[in-house]
Amino acid sequence: MPKTLEVVCTDDGCELDMFELHYTYDMPDSVGVTDFSCPYCGETAPLEEIEL
Ligand SMILES: [Zn+2]
Numbered sequence: 001m002p003k004t005l006e007v008v009c010t011d012d013g014c015e016l017d018m019f020e021l022h023y024t025y026d027m028p029d030s031v032g033v034t035d036f037s038c039p040y041c042g043e044t045a046p047l048e049e050i051e052l
Contacts (some may be wrong), residue, residue, distance in 0.1 A: 014043070
């Protein structure tokens, strides 16, 4: 299975709790949570990867 990234948005003003990013096998290993932004508030800084 390709990697799945679970991300939480910690922005106090954002009503999104968490979301999942589903990669294909071609996603480079160098891509991480800092390469994405929250789909609700649009910020990158409050995003944190959840380690399962
Ligand atoms: Zn957010």
